[in-house]
Amino acid sequence: MSDIWKRSSNILLIIFIAAVLWMIFGAVKALIFFSAVLLWMVFHHVRHLVALERWLQRSDHSPASIPAGSCAWDDVFAHLSRYVRQHSQSQELLSLALERMRNVTSAMPDGIVILDEVDRIEWCNRVAEQHLGIHLSLDAGQQITYLVRQIPFVEYLAARQYSSPLIMKQTRLKDLIISLQLVPYGYNQKLLISRDITRFEKIETMRRDFIANVSHELRTPLTVIGGFLETLSADDNVNTGFNKRALALMTEQTTRMQRLIEDLLILSRLENEQNKINEKIVDVVSLLHNILQDAESLSAGRHQIKLNIATQDQLMGSEEELRSAFSNLISNAIRYTPDRGEISINWEKHKGQGLFYVQDSGIGIEAEHIPRLTERFYRIDSSRSRETGGTGLGLAIVKHVLSRHEARLEIISQVGKGSRFNIWFPAERLIP
Ligand code: ADP
Numbered sequence: 375m376s377d378i379w380k381r382s383s384n385i386l387l388i389i390f391i392a393a394v395l396w397m398i399f400g401a402v403k404a405l406i407f408f409s410a411v412l413l414w415m416v417f418h419h420v421r422h423l424v425a426l427e428r429w430l431q432r433s434d435h436s437p438a439s440i441p442a443g444s445c446a447w448d449d450v451f452a453h454l455s456r457y458v459r460q461h462s463q464s465q466e467l468l469s470l471a472l473e474r475m476r477n478v479t480s481a482m483p484d485g486i487v488i489l490d491e492v493d494r495i496e497w498c499n500r501v502a503e504q505h506l507g508i509h510l511s512l513d514a515g516q517q518i519t520y521l522v523r524q525i526p527f528v529e530y531l532a533a534r535q536y537s538s539p540l541i542m543k544q545t546r547l548k549d550l551i552i553s554l555q556l557v558p559y560g561y562n563q564k565l566l567i568s569r570d571i572t573r574f575e576k577i578e579t580m581r582r583d584f585i586a587n588v589s590h591e592l593r594t595p596l597t598v599i600g601g602f603l604e605t606l607s608a609d610d611n612v613n614t615g616f617n618k619r620a621l622a623l624m625t626e627q628t629t630r631m632q633r634l635i636e637d638l639l640i641l642s643r644l645e646n647e648q649n650k651i652n653e654k655i656v657d658v659v660s661l662l663h664n665i666l667q668d669a670e671s672l673s674a675g676r677h678q679i680k681l682n683i684a685t686q687d688q689l690m691g692s693e694e695e696l697r698s699a700f701s702n703l704i705s706n707a708i709r710y711t712p713d714r715g716e717i718s719i720n721w722e723k724h725k726g727q728g729l730f731y732v733q734d735s736g737i738g739i740e741a742e743h744i745p746r747l748t749e750r751f752y753r754i755d756s757s758r759s760r761e762t763g764g765t766g767l768g769l770a771i772v773k774h775v776l777s778r779h780e781a782r783l784e785i786i787s788q789v790g791k792g793s794r795f796n797i798w799f800p801a802e803r804l805i806p
Pocket of ligand 1: 702752766
């Protein structure tokens with residue numbers, strides 16, 4: 375309110391002087407005076423407006439370049455100068471923060487690409503340029519799939535599956551293996567983080583090769599030992615007294631080692647990516663009837679085993695691998711279910727997906743162990759596993775077989791009541 379009075383005081387003074395002039399010199403002189411003052415005021419404002427407009431059109435908007443004003447315009451230009459000074463200070467802080475962020479991301483060992491909502495490159499650091507073979511100065515604004523054309527990458531980007539990374543082996547740089555991870559942020563924008571995992575992959579390959587070679591090398595000597603033990607056990611002159619006990623124990627341990635070696639070889643075959651899955655149409659029903667016979671001979675009448683077939687659908691996959699996965703789950707059910715327990719083997723179809731499951735009334739599994747069961751050699755009770763002929767690799771084999779068939783394992787269990795192992799097969803693998 376006080377501002378309005380301050381601004382109007384000049385007008386009121388002029389009106390007052392005009393009124394006094396009217397009374398002393400008459401209306402004409404008073405009006406001439408009033409018009410002259412108004413004209414001068416209009417000219418004053420226009421002059422300052424022109425100065426303001428010229429300043430706005432300049433490219434340099436520094437506080438020093440703001441024109442000087444008089445009367446009311448002095449205050450306006452002072453406010454403008456303060457505003458410009460604050461603005462340039464915050465802009466300086468922003469560019470400092472941006473510069474710092476760029477320095478940090480450039481120093482990072484991982485590559486970072488910022489993608490907009492339609493996957494165009496907005497910015498990337500130098501490591502990402504090396505990993506993906508792009509050049510920011512030339513490629514900014516380009517669709518990333520025009521530059522990184524590998525099909526797995528294009529599919530990964532389209533799938534929008536942000537939870538798991540993509541391992542890419544055929545990059546532009548020879549011998550480079552990178553892991554790519556998409557991270558969504560802001561409004562439909564994405565960060566693409568690339569990491570050089572060449573060394574890890576090499577170590578992993580060495581580990582796999584080492585296990586495969588050792589297992590392979592041990593197989594022949596064990597077969598020879600097993601053969602001699604069999605011959606000696608059959609010889610009634612040798613197989614007596616202490617020898618009998620020693621031979622039985624040696625045969626048992628040799629068989630255990632042979633089982634272990636066989637499981638290790640199966641695992642390394644499944645892990646080997648060059649070892650492509652040998653797919654064909656698998657008649658699940660007849661496969662399960664077949665496995666049922668093995669299960670009954672393993673149980674030797676100690677359990678009640680039922681086979682429930684609710685669908686005749688067949689599966690696209692490797693018969694050998696599926697047999698191994700199903701048999702492992704069934705043999706576990708038999709080994710971890712006390713005598714007279716019930717076991718059911720089931721093949722069903724649910725919402726288009728294939729469901730194979732084994733249910734037992736056995737010892738059950740505590741919830742804390744369930745997430746780790748598919749790790750190699752993870753056992754809840756090692757002595758029980760060994761006693762029943764387990765190698766600790768059964769569920770690891772199941773996990774690998776399922777990942778090669780895009781299938782999913784689900785474990786539901788209650789201690790003392792029993793367990794249920796579900797395998798869900800995708801609809802695309804079912805053949806009605
Ligand atoms: P193992 O040869 O020891 O059975 P697996 O990989 O097949 O190895 O299983 C890992 C562990 O999971 C087992 O040692 C056992 O403790 C537990 N397990 C697997 N299946 C069952 C089941 N049906 N009931 C209870 N525990 C089970």
